[in-house]
Structure formats: structure tokens, C-alpha cells
Amino acid sequence: MKELVVISGKGGTGKTSIVAAFAALAKSAVLADCDVDAADLHLVLEPKVKQTNDFSGGKQASIISEKCIGCGKCQDMCRFDAINLNGQPNDIVDKTFTIDPVSCEGCKVCVEFCPVDAIEFNDSINGQWFISDTRFGPMVHAKLGIAEENSGKLVTLIRKEAKRIAGEEKKDLIIVDGSPGIGCPVIASITGADLVLVVTEPTLSGKHDLDRVSQLTANFGIETLICVNKADINPQITGQISEDAQQRGLKVIGKISYDEAFTKAQIIKASVVEYTGGAVTEQIKALWKQVTYALG
């Protein structure tokens, strides 16, 4: 079983459109949307949800206002500015402390040091994750709760489930749609993967971000391939990307032209390769061939 992760460094380069096209070309892969912050793959693949699960990535502290003695120990010790003196009065004090759930990082320090045990520490529900069927095979995806954290843990969970399903259904490929950036969810989505495909664009920003994300994949020792989307927007930078890649022992394995078909396909909930038989479809098919070759 192999796991391919598609990431980009810079956002909006076309990761999800390319993953949807790969899903169509692979026909029987397990799909995993690990861009849990802003998941979009479901908009094209229209998953039929078979199973919904709550995701709890951590715990959250909350002050029981009846018990609070207003001593302020919690506020003194909290390093995340999550504690405010704005709660209900009780029999003891005029104002009690409260915890802002958005700022709370669930470190438990306040719970530990409250002299009157007035702080509860419960599992927080940070989102939901789903196992679904799509026209191209099973899909694992999620919706992170509003203003929630722990996206890295959710990514790890989705990949684990995708692997389990691939094992059970004897699928030999998992395609992961990653998130932009180089931070926690990206690290969680590439750790231990077989192959990373970075989708970039020929802009100075795209090139700069490709540079940083390929340093990240190199640090993790993961084989990395590059695809330049919208390659004709700036052929000169497309050329520079290829040269830079070569110098680092990386390879640009595909170039895709700028084409409105990407947007049009999205609107009718189709992947690009289902929408058009045009030049971009041929380019994506050629790219897919290179990817499957690299996967062995």
C-alpha cells in the first residue's frame, strides 16, 4: 500500500483540483482530505457519508463559577491570556474568573494549581470526521469546528483511518489532499508518507513557498516531486523552478497550462478530467503516469 500526499506551500495553486483528477484517474484509491481547515475535495467528489464521528483533539478547562474564590492564581499562571475576570458573582466574590475557550490551549496548568478545585477539565469536541463513499472509491474527510485547534491531530486520525480502510478493502493507494503552509497540519500529513507531490505556480511567491516546503519534505526524508500548474502564466519562472529543482535533486514531472476548465469543472462538481478531454486533461494524465511510475 502506498500513500501519496499532495501539498503546495502556497495556497490556491490547484492541489484539490489535481487530487480530484487523480481520484478519477486512479479509479480505486482511498481518498483522504487532510486540508481540515478549509476542506474542499468533497465539493467535487460529493461523498455519501456512511459514518460520522466526533473528533476530540484535546481537553479544555472551564471554571465552575459557584466555586471560584476570585484569587486569580489561574490568571497569573496562564500563559495564553485565556482567563478573564468577567464571570458571574457568587456567594464569595462579586466577580469570578472565566476561561475564553478560543484562547485556551488545554495545558491544564490552571486546573492543577487552582487552590479550591474550581476548574473542570473535559474533552473538547473539536470537529467531526466522516467515512464516505464517492464515485471513485472510499473517502475519509473532516470538518474542524469553528475556531478550533488540534488540526494536526485530526490530520493524523484521518490518515490512520484511510490506511485502515485501504487495508480492509485491499486498495493499494491512498491519495491525500494536504493543506497550504509548512506548519502543524502539513507536518502531520507528510510524516511517514511514501511520496509527496508539490503543486506550485510560476510566480515569485509560488517559487519562494516551494523552496520552503521542499526543505520541509527533505528534512523528513520524503521523496518529493513537483508539478507546475498555470505554467504558461510566466514561462520564465517555470523554467527557473525546473532549474532550481534539478540543483536540489528534485524533479518537475509535469506542467499544466492555465485553463478556465478548472473553474468550470468545479462549478458542475466534476474533476477536470471528467469535464474536458482538452490539453489540460492530457497534461494531467501525463503527470499521473509519472506519479504512478514514481510510486512503483
Next chain:
Amino acid sequence: MKIAIASGKGGTGKTTIATNLACSIARMGETVQYLDCDVEEPNGHIFLKPNIEETQNVTIGVPEVDTELCNGCGKCGQLCQYSAIICLKDTVMTFEQLCHSCGGCMAVCPQAAIKEKQRRIGIAEFGRADEIYFGAGKLDIGTIQSPALIKHVKQKAINNDTVIIDVPPGTSCPVIEAVKGSDLVLLVTEPTPFGLNDLELAVEMVRELKLAFAVAINRCDIGDDRVVRYCQEQDIKILLEIPNDRLVAEVYSQGIKIIDALPGYEEKFLQLYQKINAMVAVK
């Protein structure tokens, strides 16, 4: 006034709007600061080409255990929620890269065996780009503490002046840290199904944070009218629309600001600034 330029979806034009807006305001003679809080992939410098006058190492405190003093009681490991300090058979191990710097292990240690040492998570750069006060964070590769770095960069915000904050994409912790305390969040989107879906997520986020917000639509003539309809239904103001133009894409690709390449755009960004001012004044 702090204006945060954010978006759920990546690549919608946050940095384009943030840099062009900052520059248009500066050319009018107002003091303006641009802070690049997209610390994982900062791109503002490509367009503003700042002179960096000060580079700071940004660190967070992580535990350092004095093994002589440690008696292996394990209280630190029991408290740590991030598996950043673990006690196994009387031996303490720390995993700095997982540490959130909450200080819990130090405070709970009965032997006072844990001190805090500084671990670098990235750099912050400050300088000038013509008349703009420039600041940016750059996260070290392989590091996960983006919010702590964003917080550091934002501490340099010049009070009482206009501060433009370039926010990372998404809706989770780094984004929340970046938009916190803004007078207005401008959500940049594009009129596509992906753009709409991620705009809805971003709107839910700013509503949860109780921040004032409005929308800018980039490449406004691609896709369909669902984003505009959504904004109308939700009573969300659209403050700026930028049409799809290959020339805009080409100048962007070269790191050139639109206001320097195409006529009429400086005016457009100043109008945006006026509309933002009007919204904040009403609030």
C-alpha cells in the same frame, strides 16, 4: 486601526490586497504599517522589497531538566498535555518541538529541577519599504509554533496608526492569533465553489470571534454568482471587486504591485480604505 486581510481558501489574493492597500495608504501621506503574519509562507517582502533594519530571533521557553535534582516523581509528565515531557522509569525525556511553553512542568516540579531555556522557532524582521513600516515573521522549517511567532510580530504593531495584517490561509489557530484584536477583517475570496465554501467557514470564524468583517472578491468575473448571493443573504458588505485579468496575474507573478503596473488601481485601493474607515467609524 488594525485591518486584517484573511481568507479561508489559500491563493485568493490576500497578499496582493494587503501590500497594494498598504502602499496606496502610504502614498497618500498617512503612516501605515504592514505586518506579514503568514509566517509559514510569508510573501509580502516579494512585493514591498523592504530594507530590513532589525532581525530578531524569536524563541519560546522549553523545559531543561537538571537530572541531578530530578527524583523521577513523574509529575511533569502527568501534567504535560502535549507529550513534550515524559517520565519513563525515573528518566525524564523532553521533546522540545512538541512544547507549547505553558510553563506547567516547571511549576509542578517539587524539586525545582526544571528550568526554562529558549528554543528558536523563527525570526522576525522589521524595516522600511519606502514609507511603509514593514514587519514579518518567518517560521523555521519543521517548527509548529506559528501562533507564538505571529503574536511576537503583532506586538510590534504601532498603536494609533493604520496597521495592515497579512493573515495565513485557513481558519484554525494561526489565523485566530493573526486576526485577534483587529478592528476589521477583510475576507478575500473568489467566486468559485471552493471560494464560497471556504468563505463560509471564515465568516463563521470571525463571527465566533465577534470581529467586524467585510468581503473582497478577487477574479470577480470567473465562476458564478453564488458568493455575491451569499453575501447579500447574509448582509455582508462587499468592499472590493477585482476582475480577472491576465495582466494582473502576470505582474503578480513577477512580484510587482498592481498599483505600479496598471492604471486606476491605486484609486481603487484608496476607495477600499475609505470604505473600511467608514465601517470602523460606525462601529
